[in-house]
Amino acid sequence: MALKRTLSHRAFRRLWFGQLASRIGDSIHEIALIWVVYEVTGDPMLLSLTFAASFVPTVLLSLPAGVVVDRVNRKYVLVGSDLARAAAVLAIPLVGRGPLLIPTVLAVAVFTGVADAVDGPARGAFVPRLVPDEDLDGANSLVGMTRSLSQVLFAAGGVVVAAFGSFAAFYVDAGTFLVSALFVATISSEYGVPDREESGDADDVVDVMRDGASRLVDDVRDVLGFVRKRPLLRNVLVLSVVLQFAVAPVNVALPVYAPSLPIRDSLALGVLYSAFFTGMTAGMLGIGRFEDAIDESRGHVLVAGMLGFGVSLAAAVLVIPASLVAVAGVVGLFAVAGLGFAAATAPGRTLAQLLVPDERRGRYTAVASTLGSGAFVVGLLLTGPLVSLVSAQHTLIGVGAFVAVTGVVAAFQPLGRAHHEASTSDHGSSPGESTVDTD
Structure with missing residues (x-):
C-alpha cells in the first residue's frame, strides 16, 4: 500500500x-x-x-x-x-x-x-x-x-x-x-x-538579519521570477490562492445556512462541518492510497478536484432540505465537496515541491502561504457583506460556480496536462523546465 x-x-x-x-x-x-x-x-x-x-x-x-x-x-x-x-x-x-x-x-x-x-x-x-x-x-x-x-x-x-x-x-x-x-x-x-544555491554564498541568519529588508525583497523577487518563468508552477500557485479564497466563505456562511436544515441548529452546523472535513480526510487518505495512479494523471486529478468541490458545494445548498432523505443528500454533497477540495490541494502541493529546488522551497512555501493567507482573509471579509446582501445560500452557490469555472479554465492550462514525467524532469537537470511547462 x-x-x-x-x-x-x-x-x-x-x-x-x-x-x-x-x-x-x-x-x-x-x-x-x-x-x-x-x-x-x-x-x-x-x-x-x-x-x-x-x-x-x-x-x-x-x-x-x-x-x-x-x-x-x-x-x-x-x-x-x-x-x-x-x-x-x-x-x-x-x-x-x-x-x-x-x-x-x-x-x-x-x-x-x-x-x-x-x-x-x-x-x-x-x-x-x-x-x-x-x-x-x-x-x-x-x-x-x-x-x-x-x-x-x-x-x-x-x-x-x-x-x-x-x-x-x-x-x-x-x-x-x-x-x-x-x-x-x-x-x-x-x-x-x-541545499545551497551554487551561485550563492553561505549566508547565515545573522547575515540575513543584517541585510534586512533589501535582502528579503531580493529573495522574494528571486522566487517570483522563478515562478513567472514557469507556467506550470504559476498555475499551481494560482490554484492554491483560488482554493484558499473559495474555502473562506464556507467558514462564515455555513453557520448562517445551517438553521435551514430541519434539525437543531447547533447539531446541523456540527454535522455540516464534520461532513466537509470528513470528506477532506477521506480524500487525503485516498490520494495517499492511490498515489501511483495519481502520479500518472496529476493534472486531471487537480481539475476533477476543483470541479467536485465547486459543483458539490453549489448543489448542496440548492437541495431543499424538506425531509431527512434530503438532509442526508445535503450532508453527502458537503462530504463530496470536502473530498474534492482534498483532491485539488494535496497533489498540487506535491507538484510544487517537485518543481521547486530545495534551496528555494522555504521561500516558495512562504510566498505561497502569504498569498494564500491573504486570499483567505479577503474571502472572509467579502463573505459577511455578501451573506447580508444576497443570503448564505446564494453566496455558497456563487463560490461553487466560481471554483467550477476556474477548474474548467485550468483544464486548458499547463496544469491540466501535468504528470509525473513532466514534474520530475522539471525538478531534474533544469529545474522548472518541462515538456508541458510552456506557454
Missing part, C-alpha cells in the same frame, strides 16, 4: 506522528480558546479579534520566515517552534480568570501565530527531504489529513472542555506540542540542512 510505503520512511514517520499529536491538541485548544473568551466576556467581537491575532502573523511573517528557513537547519526550527508554543499556551491557565486573562489570550494568540508562520515554511520544505519523490503524494496526503482530522475532532475538544474545564485543555495542548518536539528531535539533523 502506498501509505504504508510512505510511513516506512522512519524520519517522515516521526515527523508525522509529532504533527498528528500536536494537531489533536490544537483541536482541543481551539474549542477551549473560543469557550474561555466567550464565557468570560460574552463578546463575539473579541472572538474575531482573537482569531485575527493568531492569523495575521502568518500573512505578515511568512515571507521573512521563508528566507530564514532556507538558511538554517529546519529540524531545529520545528523543534523550537513546538517548544515555544508549548510554553506560550501554558500562560493562559497560569493567569487564570481575572483582568489579565483576555490580554494574555490575545498575546498568546499573537505569539503562537508567529511560531506558526515560521513552522509552516520549515515543515513544507522539510517533508521533501524525508521521502523520495515517488512518495511525496502519500506524505502530503498524510500531512493534509492531520489538518482535516483536527477539524473533525472539534467534538472531542468540546468533550474535554465540558468534562474538565477550559483551562485543562491548554495543559493537554502544551503536552501535545512537547510530544511533537520529541518526535522531531529524534530525526537526524542532516535532513534539516537546506
